Amino acid sequence: MSVDRTIVAIDGGNSKTDVVLLRGDGELLSRARSGPFVPHLIGAEAAVDSLDQAVAAVLAAAGLTRADHIAAYLANADLPAEEDAIRDAMIAKDWAGDVAVENDTLALLRAGTLAADAVAVVCGAGINCVGVASDGARVRYPALGRITGDWGGGLGLAKEVLWSAARHEDGRGPATALTAAVAAHFGRPTAVGVSEALHLHEIPYDRVYELVPVLFELAAAGDEVAAAIVRRQAAEIVLLAVVTLRRLGRIDSAADVVLGGGILTAAEPVLLDDVLAGLARDAPHARPVIVDAAPVVGAAMLGIERVRAGDDPAAIEAALERARAQIGAPRG
Numbered sequence: 001m002s003v004d005r006t007i008v009a010i011d012g013g014n015s016k017t018d019v020v021l022l023r024g025d026g027e028l029l030s031r032a033r034s035g036p037f038v039p040h041l042i043g044a045e046a047a048v049d050s051l052d053q054a055v056a057a058v059l060a061a062a063g064l065t066r067a068d069h070i071a072a073y074l075a076n077a078d079l080p081a082e083e084d085a086i087r088d089a090m091i092a093k094d095w096a097g098d099v100a101v102e103n104d105t106l107a108l109l110r111a112g113t114l115a116a117d118a119v120a121v122v123c124g125a126g127i128n129c130v131g132v133a134s135d136g137a138r139v140r141y142p143a144l145g146r147i148t149g150d151w152g153g154g155l156g157l158a159k160e161v162l163w164s165a166a167r168h169e170d171g172r173g174p175a176t177a178l179t180a181a182v183a184a185h186f187g188r189p190t191a192v193g194v195s196e197a198l199h200l201h202e203i204p205y206d207r208v209y210e211l212v213p214v215l216f217e218l219a220a221a222g223d224e225v226a227a228a229i230v231r232r233q234a235a236e237i238v239l240l241a242v243v244t245l246r247r248l249g250r251i252d253s254a255a256d257v258v259l260g261g262g263i264l265t266a267a268e269p270v271l272l273d274d275v276l277a278g279l280a281r282d283a284p285h286a287r288p289v290i291v292d293a294a295p296v297v298g299a300a301m302l303g304i305e306r307v308r309a310g311d312d313p314a315a316i317e318a319a320l321e322r323a324r325a326q327i328g329a330p331r332g
Contacts, residue, residue, distance in 0.1 A: 002311055003319070005068040007303035008055060008096060011107055011296035012037030012074035014125040017051065018296040021058040021067065024307045026322030030061035040076045044085035047076075048093065055095055067096040071303030073107030073295075078128075078143045100306060103140070105130035107298030112258030112291040114320070119244045119286075121237050124261030125209070126153035131244035139247045141240075152233045154263055158208040160229045161215050162198075165191035168225075176225035177218050185214055212263065220270045230271050237264070238278030245283055253285055260291035297327045 003025040011018045013036065020031040034054040039047035059065060070090055077083045087101040105128050109120035116134035121127075127150055131139040142148040150156075165182045167173025169191050182191040186203060197203040218226040237259070245251040257279060259265075264272070267290065279286050300323045308316045 002308050003315075005307040006062070006064065007300065007307060008058060008067045008070045009296055009300035009303050010051065010055075010070065010072040010074065011104060011294070011299050012047075012051075012072065012076070013104065013295070014038070014075050017054065018294060019051065019054040019058050020296055020300055020327060021062055021064075022300055022303075022323055022326075024304055024319060026304060026319035026326065028323065028326035030058040031327075032057040037074055038076055039074075039082065039086060040078075044082070045089045048086060048089035052093075055093075059095075066094065069098045069303055069307050070096040070100065071299045071306065072099070072101045073104045073299040073302065074101065075104045075126075077101060077103050098306075100302070103128070103130065103143075104295065105140075106132075107295050107302060108260040108291060109258050109298065110301045111293045111295055111298030111324075112260060112289045113256040114317075115256040117248070117250050117253070117255040118258060119241050119248070119250075119255060120258040120260065121240050121264070122261040123153055123233070123237055123259075123263040125155055126150070127156070127236065127240070127261075129240040129244055131248045131250075133248045133250060137248050139244045152236050152263075153261075154209045154212050157215055157229060157233060157263070158211040161211045161226075162191070162195050162208070164225050164229070166195060174225055177221070177223045178215070178226055181214050181218060182211065185210065216266075216268045216270055220268070227270070230268075231274060233263070234271050234274035234278060237275050238282060241279060241286065242282045245286065251283060251285070255286055256289050257283070257286045258289045258291055260295065265291060293324060294327055297324050300327055 005024040007022050009020045017034045017037045021029040032054040037047055077086055083101045087099050090099045105120050105122050108122050119131040121129045128143040161178055164176055165179040168176050168179045179191045182194050186194045188194045198205055215226050219230040241257045279288055301320050304319050
């Protein structure tokens with residue numbers, strides 16, 4: 001029976017990967033966590049190899065060696081060719097009889113809404129967006145960084161902080177409290193010294209994300225340079241949502257706009273207030289939804305929808321709600 005079919009749901013991110021095993025009725029059986037999912041850095045096969053321990057753990061906890069379906073919704077699977085390579089690597093593992101691989105924005109969307117017309121904007125380590133419509137239309141973006149028109153996310157914001165601090169320090173830019181804050185945060189005499197230490201690997205590069213809370217704090221305190229960076233991020237989030245709604249033909253009708261990723265779910269008023277105001281101005285029919293569920297919830301729900309396709313809609317909805325309740329909020 002479809003209710004008994006087992007699903008390995010995977011949410012792969014830039015900092016961690018969550019893996020859960022559940023049944024088609026939404027019952028959570030086990031869960032595990034592994035490290036970052038970075039096929040763009042190490043290749044599809046090596047990235048899938050990094051999931052071995054977590055997938056084996058969730059299966060073993062339920063006394064299984066194989067599941068019926070894998071629902072993998074992954075950061076850094078931005079192009080169809082990348083999704084295909086990851087899917088092939090997972091099929092080779094023989095973890096399940098059926099494998100679905102897509103970008104993690106779709107899991108975010110499903111974690112936030114069951115609406116047929118919806119857009120999801122994720123602003124975490126990077127920034128991306130997806131839109132779906134009841135007529136089957138879908139809008140996606142390559143999301144390869146500045147080379148495909150993207151701006152912002154945690155890494156982008158941290159680079160803007162360092163850029164602004166360095167330019168103040170050497171006289172090319174306006175004064176900003178970011179300069180002293182960057183130096184103090186890393187215990188260096190100058191902001192440029194921080195950038196040099198990052199370049200020389202004296203400071204691990206992934207620590208640049210620590211500058212995002214510094215940015216928000218100074219923006220809220222009234223530093224104009226910091227505030228301008230945050231305003232630009234808010235405008236970019238709104239722009240992604242509005243353009244996607246237009247491309248779907250839903251700008252003048254009701255549609256959910258799901259907001260997720262670490263930058264947005266932190267709910268910093270200095271950013272979120274501008275995002276909500278921008279959506280109200282440019283997409284007045286949109287219904288903003290801030291995701292409070294773990295992203296892997298969306299992967300699990302998409303997996304349930306796949307293995308329960310053709311079942312009674314009310315039973316499917318009950319399974320989706322059960323999965324949402326049991327998997328719960330994001331883990332620390």
